[in-house]
Amino acid sequence: NAGVMQNPRHLVRRRGQEARLRCSPVKGHSHVYWYRQLPEEGLKFMVYLQKENIIDESGMPKERFSAEFPKEGPSILRIQQVVRGDSAAYFCASSPQEGNGYTFGSGTRLTVV
């Protein structure tokens, strides 16, 4: 009865490197969401995906950030050329229906040094 699986739990990158965060939704869930939590703040919406489709990426920075949810495999949040300001906890959630029944993963803590 696995929930949302995120990996890695912790990720350290040097400035300018790429970060890849993975999220496997609950089995049977076709809706995936990514949220970012900056230090001592609440979670902020980044992107909403369904299989092979980006539904809403309005919360994602226009440059360096991209997300995908392929037909097979986990959802990926990719951050290119990371900067110190990208240091945050990134949470993935999935749901069986749009906007209902969310399950969150344990998050990936990205530290940019």
Place this chain on the structure above:
Amino acid sequence: GIQVEQSPPDLILQEGANSTLRCNFSDSVNNLQWFHQNPWGQLINLFYIPSGTKQNGRLSATTVATERYSLLYISSSQTTDSGVYFCAVNNDYKLSFGAGTTVTVRA
């Protein structure tokens, strides 16, 4: 978007004490959830409660949708209750989170 305000921002409790956390939201919502983020950063879903009252062990929650607020009750607090409690609401697929209440339970 929907504004979510949580109070108090910080709460220090002696083990065994009871407490009430509040969440106010600016518009009617279809969905309201309470989460606990433990000291290791994990986000645990406590309640899905768009209206009414629910109980789970020492925790209970009440949402009065017509008055746009929700309350989370912690009874007989334990040190493992420490962490940040978030309220989140939505009408579509975007959850709007409050800033959280940081609870510290001292032995």
